[in-house]
Amino acid sequence: MISNRFLMPVLFLVLFHCKEKESDSDKDIYEWKTIHVTASAYNSLAYQTDSNPSIAAFGDTLTPGMKCIAVSRDLLKMGLKHDTPIKIEGLDSIYLVKDKMNARWKKHIDIYMGTDVKVARNWGKKKVTITYRVSKEE
Numbered sequence: 001m002i003s004n005r006f007l008m009p010v011l012f013l014v015l016f017h018c019k020e021k022e023s024d025s026d027k028d029i030y031e032w033k034t035i036h037v038t039a040s041a042y043n044s045l046a047y048q049t050d051s052n053p054s055i056a057a058f059g060d061t062l063t064p065g066m067k068c069i070a071v072s073r074d075l076l077k078m079g080l081k082h083d084t085p086i087k088i089e090g091l092d093s094i095y096l097v098k099d100k101m102n103a104r105w106k107k108h109i110d111i112y113m114g115t116d117v118k119v120a121r122n123w124g125k126k127k128v129t130i131t132y133r134v135s136k137e138e
Helices: 004-029 117-123
Strands: 030-042 068-071 085-088 094-100 108-112 126-135
Touching: 004 030, 030 117, 085 108, 094 108
Parallel strands: 030 108, 068 094
Antiparallel strands: 030 126, 068 108, 085 094, 085 126
């Protein structure tokens, strides 16, 4: 019988190696771009969005806990399309583009914060650097 002390490091090495291989192939297809934007936060509440606050502009259903953002329409033209993965300075998770903002906004993202208005207000509005993944063909 194999001991757990031996099995765990081996399992870790196998998983790490597989993940590394996957990211190597991604390097051939995707690249990461960086830009500076203004970031604010929003909630899925009717007074902040519309009469159906849980449905995003791309048709996705938003639920508290999702890691997603809305982008200004000028950013759509820069490659931040539906489901584009985004890294936001100061936050640990990867976020996905799931919503679009009103056309009046420029170089702006809105971070989805469920229904917790206090958390959204604490975030406020700030300048951040975001990094996003696009296809090398774009």
